[in-house]
Amino acid sequence: MLERVLRVLEYPKVIEQLGQRVSSSLGKEKVNQLKPSFIYEEVKKAQQSTYEGSTVLRLKGYVPFGGVQDIRPSIKRASIGGMLNPSELLDIANTLYGGRQLKLFLEGLLDSVELPILADLASQISSLKPLEQEIKSCIDDQAEVLDSASSALRQIRAQIRTAESRIREKLNQMTRVQSYQKMLQDPIVTIRNDRYCLPVKQEYRANFGGIVHDQSASGATLFIEPEAVVTINNQLREAKLKEEREIEKILRQLSESVSLEVEALSLNIAALADLDFIFAKAQYAKQIRAVQPKLNQEGYFNLKKARHPLIAEDEIVPISFDLGREYTSMIITGPNTGGKTVTLKTLGLLTLMSCSGLAIPAEEGSEIAVVSAVYADIGDEQSIEQSLSTFSSHMTNIVRILAELDHQSLVLFDELGAGTDPTEGAALAMAILDHVYQQGAKVVATTHYSELKAYAYNKDTVMNASVEFDVETLRPTYRLLVGVPGRSNAFSIAKRLGLSEEIIEQAKAQIGEDDSRVETMIASLEENQKLAEKEREEASQLKDEIATLKREIQKKEEQIDKEKEKRIDEAEKAAQEYFTKMMKEADQIITDLREAASNQEVVKEHVLIDAKKRLEAIQEASAGTKSKSKASPATGQAKRSTAQNLKPGDEVYVHSFGQKGHIVEQVSEQEYTVQIGIMKMKVSKAQLEKIKAQKQAIQTPRATVKKSNEPTKMELDLRGQTIDEAIMALDKYLDDAVMDNYHQVYVIHGKGTGQLRKGVQDYLKKHRNVKGMRLGGAGEGGSGVTVVELS
Template identity: 40%
Template structure:
């Protein structure tokens, strides 16, 4: 791809930002050499690598490539049998340490809490190919302390020599200290100095003959001679010999380490290249995170569909997202609108996104945006916003356009900014139409900005050509920067001039001077703009109505579900109570029959028989009294006109709440709907309620019987405002719509978590939530296992799964409930 377009579209700034995110020398070199690819498989692989690196970063944090040193020169010396210095060996060690750290990151980011590999991606092979060469690295670190110091433990010979050197040095210092004490008056200073690597004493010039020895140096003033006393000459000679032996031992250790490294040059080169490549990939991921980018979908059909694109070089807080489509229904897009309205930015965004995508970089746009693979991208952009030298003259622009027309084909993307501007408008418009027609006939994907009205008409009349405009608010004299596909834009010159204070008579005179056809066309554009705004307003209202209708439908479905569930609970409790009463009655009857039979066999037992009969009658009366619903009287006398259809009432004789479904007749009778029961009731048996919810019978099953709502404060992580009364009964059938969509079990034991989860799932199911999120964390996995075991046996649960990326990963479980038919 030509280098000029990279400069024109300011791709260099993206490249500089990318290079800043790389931390190693080979990684930065790859960033600086980054160029667009033209093979779709290579592009898709690069995009996949960026996405996988970003995913690993989100899961396991950033990856450091510090310590990756340039070892290419050292490897070449090893390959020809050379011996490396301590600093070069330390560079090898630093590289191997980085390789071990990166390889460990690769393993940890591909495993769950249990340590088992659960997935592989496009980076797995690169991580696995790294060879830390641990034995070599450990040997280098054992032998070399710093770039200028080797450890005494590097070899037995070096350890022996250095021990001998320390003993010789101690002897020399002992001898010199003795001479210091006995010849103090001959010395300039009572110190021991070193000259030419040999220990000396500073002797006054007048006493140099009093201290026998070898003179090594003289002070600048001539007042001091540095004399090596005869008593330490032999010891100094021994020390110099030992120093030579030390150098030989050090060279032997370096040769041994170099020989070990020479056997691994293939792995060393491979590690250097792999670490540079991984650093480059993770730099792309960091850039994507910075721009909040997404992976584009690529095709070879020339189709571009960028959703909510944000130019990466503009302020992220101020940039207005645009949506651009090109190449499917039309291959030529003509963008019109006023100056500073965002036309050039739209043009550059399409070109820059194409180049970024083909370089394997994510683009700052909405998920699922599509880009086409182009062999070449051409751009003629010469306004003041460009970093390129402005091509302000017509001839300069035309020279560039001629070059583009010679090279462009079906695999090219062409961008024109103010095509054929800078010349006579009539001739310029005609020339622009001819150029665009040529490219259109060649099926070249083209996007052009213009002020020419002729090009707007051309786009309206030609097949495969579409208008677009950058929206402008005439009231505020400010562009909105929104790109509207399918609508030609107005220059708004008259409106802007009038708003800025140009006298009205001048504006009107200018209106009269434009041709009738041009005026009609501008009026048509105004009508189209008004129609678009009206349609957009109606669309927003329709979406609001649809959302409200869906909410009401869900609310009604939830109420019906709760009614059905409470009916089942009421019937179950009633059946249980009936079974208890029947069992109790059977027990009493059996006992009474046995007593009667026993007393009947005895003479004179009449009184006892009568006593047993009375006991049986009393028990039956008690059972009847317990089962009977005690009718209550209304708190006030009501008139028929007090009751309206839809009013909430309590049927006192049945102790049930319901809704009035008919108006009272002459006798005061009306029909009341109580759940699934519809019954005729007289107004004397009714009491009006001030609520619109239908309650279950409270007096029969331990609930509150006064018809008032019972509320309980919601708790975070569990059911909220469930409607259960403090007495344990279900006071109302309403369920709060504000129940939390998730429950947090982290920090709880299994015995604590499972009952709380059971209660929460019941409440969430009654609240008609389609799915909920159970947060159990990773940890040891015991809590996750217990949660999954419980969910397998829960009848309301249709399915469950571990969270995906963005949902919490393996630390959460997504639960979906069964749907009511």
């Protein structure tokens, strides 16, 4: 029954189209074996695999499947000890390469997207790169065994080339000798029976020694191997026999290597076949603009603008309807060639495609039930061989369907009850529909019988539908109108074709008043249906426009946010660069003061005044800029709170100078006098922060800051610091050491490149409190330590 249904619904044609999208014979075989499954979990997994394949195509646009071949026969021969030829071995190597490239391609996507089925198949592909390299090292891309396959083969082929060269040289010399030229049919060297020969005229046979290997069809030319090259030709023949034996040896070794990996190769082929099949389904879905259907087990169908995949898109009219919730049966009426049968076939074929794991040509949100079986009685089933009429053949098929269907089946009847007396046929059709309904199956039937329109109207679970017919053009529109039974349109058509009004009115008088009212009612329903659909389309279009505007607004808001962030980043970057510049200037001022202090006992007043003015100018510019910034670029922290409690004697970090100092006195509520080195400056409270509170935030030298109650150590470790960092730490350390009355301290700078030692010692030479210095002795750290004597 299934095979017949597949044929009637044209499922094999879909399989044929699908088969055109595969990349190898492996995938082709999987496609040819494809049949719909009616087990929900299997269908769900098949649909998931198609979805994953479509996702990969959407993200990458292609899938690398080059080189993959069906190597199963070769694997089987290798497993039983057979010797594979170079072409078979090359196919195995190329398949290994293609499989590895596909595996890497898929694994590269797994970090960004979840593909469980494809990931599992990719994990089953073994690289087997050593086997591939072993084959490729012996066989080239033209399936020829390389000279480098073995040292023996290289030597043998060198002998062959030498022998061939000697033979050709001797024979070419003979063709150039004038006395021989008149005896030759052509002055060329040829090969007969793998022996080098000359084409000699028949009458000069006696002038040539050697062996005759062949003659022309006319007998006028003899192909003679001259005696002068017989010995060399024999040597060449022996070398070629050796070559054949060596090649056979190499091929047997390679075949044995293949036999050791038979299991892994078989798993590779199985995984590659599945992957080729999955991506063929994805390619086919892209070709027919298909979507993944929602699946259910409740027998519910909801097709949204579904199209028959075998009808050209510019010719098909999409259909939309529900089945299985409010009503379980649908009766479609309408004129011949109006699209009733196409509607049946579309529903049936799309159900079979869904149950095969294929995407369906419809709009997003379409839903398909995974049924227990699909039954169809469609088309002219007249059988001359069995002497069955159309009606008898249909009934035979319907009897089989009724015997097999269950509550989860989908049944499709085309022209139910046709081919017999209309009254009896209509009654029989209603009885069949009642039986199918009692079994709980879902059914769609087409008919011409008016009685079935009333049957559908009186049944709560049956819905009328029709295919629209344009009376003006006398052509069907192929649109499906759900909820509206079809009209005969006989009078309208006759009038359009020129039948007189008198005859038409007389005909109308022949039909009953009830029939007339029904026709009028149907006409009214059709008009209302058209109006409702038009309004629905307008509402849908308006909804789409609103959604588009919403997306555009969101996009503009995102652009504004990005531009805002960009400008903030640029402002912060500019502020950072500015503050860096200011800090360098402050550092330079401090350095200049220190140099001045080291070169003279008392710093002159004008030098202090000039330095103070420069620092105050930097402070004012820095404070003005920082008031506009949301954070301090110098420290990377948020704005400092002005609520901190500062008092004379507190050690603070002056952010505007990037230096440490001590508060001398409070000038006002928001200003303090701070001593930085030998300078006293008035600094805004907003630029000050206690050392303790900002221990983790400020960029202090890596040397440990001395606590007020903590004695200074006898040594200072500067290893790992830059010269500038080391000098800042060293300056503070020497001040602390002098305050603690140390006369000798140890500065650890390490050996390294010697740059840090040189920078430290150059600074020590200029320091006012340094009396002398020397490198450490044997027990003091050697050249990695400088011993400093303090005054």
